[in-house]
Amino acid sequence: MAGYLLDAGFSVDVIDVLPTPYGLVRSGVAPDHTKIKGVSRVFDKIASHQRFRFHGGLEVGSDITCEELARQFHLVVYATGTSAGRELGIPGESLLGCHGAEDFVRWYNGHPDAADQHFELRHPRVVVIGNGNVALDIARMLVLTPEELRSTDVADHALNQLSGSMVREVLIVGRRGPAQAAFTSPELRELGRLSRADLLVNGGHEGCSSTAPKMPVGGADLAVNSEIIKLLEAHTRLPKDAKSHRIDLRFNRSPVALVGDTRVEEIHLAVNDLRFEVGGDVVAVPTGQEEVISCGLVIRAIGYRATAIPGLPFDFRLGLIPSRDGRIIGHDGTPLPGHYTVGWAKRGPSGVIGTNKKCAADTFNSIMEDRERSLLSGAARGSLFRDSHVSWNGWMNIDRSEVSAGLRASRPRVKIVRHSELLRAARGC
Numbered sequence: 001m002a003g004y005l006l007d008a009g010f011s012v013d014v015i016d017v018l019p020t021p022y023g024l025v026r027s028g029v030a031p032d033h034t035k036i037k038g039v040s041r042v043f044d045k046i047a048s049h050q051r052f053r054f055h056g057g058l059e060v061g062s063d064i065t066c067e068e069l070a071r072q073f074h075l076v077v078y079a080t081g082t083s084a085g086r087e088l089g090i091p092g093e094s095l096l097g098c099h100g101a102e103d104f105v106r107w108y109n110g111h112p113d114a115a116d117q118h119f120e121l122r123h124p125r126v127v128v129i130g131n132g133n134v135a136l137d138i139a140r141m142l143v144l145t146p147e148e149l150r151s152t153d154v155a156d157h158a159l160n161q162l163s164g165s166m167v168r169e170v171l172i173v174g175r176r177g178p179a180q181a182a183f184t185s186p187e188l189r190e191l192g193r194l195s196r197a198d199l200l201v202n203g204g205h206e207g208c209s210s211t212a213p214k215m216p217v218g219g220a221d222l223a224v225n226s227e228i229i230k231l232l233e234a235h236t237r238l239p240k241d242a243k244s245h246r247i248d249l250r251f252n253r254s255p256v257a258l259v260g261d262t263r264v265e266e267i268h269l270a271v272n273d274l275r276f277e278v279g280g281d282v283v284a285v286p287t288g289q290e291e292v293i294s295c296g297l298v299i300r301a302i303g304y305r306a307t308a309i310p311g312l313p314f315d316f317r318l319g320l321i322p323s324r325d326g327r328i329i330g331h332d333g334t335p336l337p338g339h340y341t342v343g344w345a346k347r348g349p350s351g352v353i354g355t356n357k358k359c360a361a362d363t364f365n366s367i368m369e370d371r372e373r374s375l376l377s378g379a380a381r382g383s384l385f386r387d388s389h390v391s392w393n394g395w396m397n398i399d400r401s402e403v404s405a406g407l408r409a410s411r412p413r414v415k416i417v418r419h420s421e422l423l424r425a426a427r428g429c
Ligand code: NAP
Pocket: 087, 088, 129, 130, 131, 132, 133, 134, 135, 137, 174, 175, 176, 180, 181, 182, 183, 187, 254, 255, 301, 302, 303, 304, 349, 350, 351, 352
């Protein structure tokens, strides 16, 4: 979005709650996906523009209010993402050892808010709930070798704990079948090529096709999902090398309870059948059969919600900023002049990083229409930021400091994971 706005002649101020830029690219994309993380170079190019300013370490809603921003800028675009995890709503979810994916992902990516998280890695089995790419990222991270992890920018605390982990098996639990899985084929292929983990389907006892219903004819995901079925079928036919670790894709199972004294000790899964609804939806229906699985850690990877920003409309049911064509919709159902949204905060947590480019173009088109119709405010460029914010130069100090620590440790970078240390590094100390 900043790139589009700069090209259209606007000056752009980017505000981030963290002292570091790149959002999901730094704190969400799995550390071993270095190619995807490389998209940060595109952002660097945008940031080098004369009319671009970065203000890290500022929270909108507390350090600066939405009203102040609206008064000081022609327009404000909220690209605040979806930072909260969804919950299962089953008994035992509050036991120790049950976490949202957001905590685990931020922890291994060195997000300052997750630096003190602790995950139970002494039990040989972890259960990850959900059949999306986040579930696959988490499972992969749990079985990479210490050497593979060292070659990434995974946070030091996660590198140490994952290297000493006693986890040998990761169960990925999907409530429906492989044909309905939300993960994509390149990510599934990766799971089949891990150096020390075998990929099994439903415990390795049954082929995936026996649990997979026919695809709804004409479904939008037909091509992708039929490719996934083919991949899984081909994979189940391969001889297994009996590697030290395994990832087990358990389809057609819904978590119904977590059980333990103070910590999770087991998870109860309902075994499902799948039913086709009129209109093509495929729904999971419990058969009455249940499985009990012993585990020490359960991670929900079942999607995210945005969090409400004080002073900005919010749709609590959908967990999104309400909008039409990127224009934020006020309580009276009409667009709030000069307020826009983009990315996951606008349309929910779906799609890959490139999807957000198209999403930004759509919101940008609305902004241009509104400029044409003189609907943007006449505000001057804001000068309300505190002195202590982290500028782009401050971020470059952090970057240099992380990369040189990485050089000393023979790693790509060693991330600074404490707020106070990030601010110190930003000042060049
Ligand atoms: P997602 O793709 O929406 O997947 C969520 C999964 O959770 C679905 O399988 C869903 O099953 C399941 N689920 C939801 N509620 C559940 C419940 N109550 N009980 C059991 N299962 C439940 O979400 P995500 O994995 O968080 O990924 C978000 C987006 O980021 C996606 O677009 C993803 O592709 C993208 N991403 C991409 C990459 C990559 O490109 N490598 C990496 C990470 C994330 P149902 O289908 O049955 O609802």
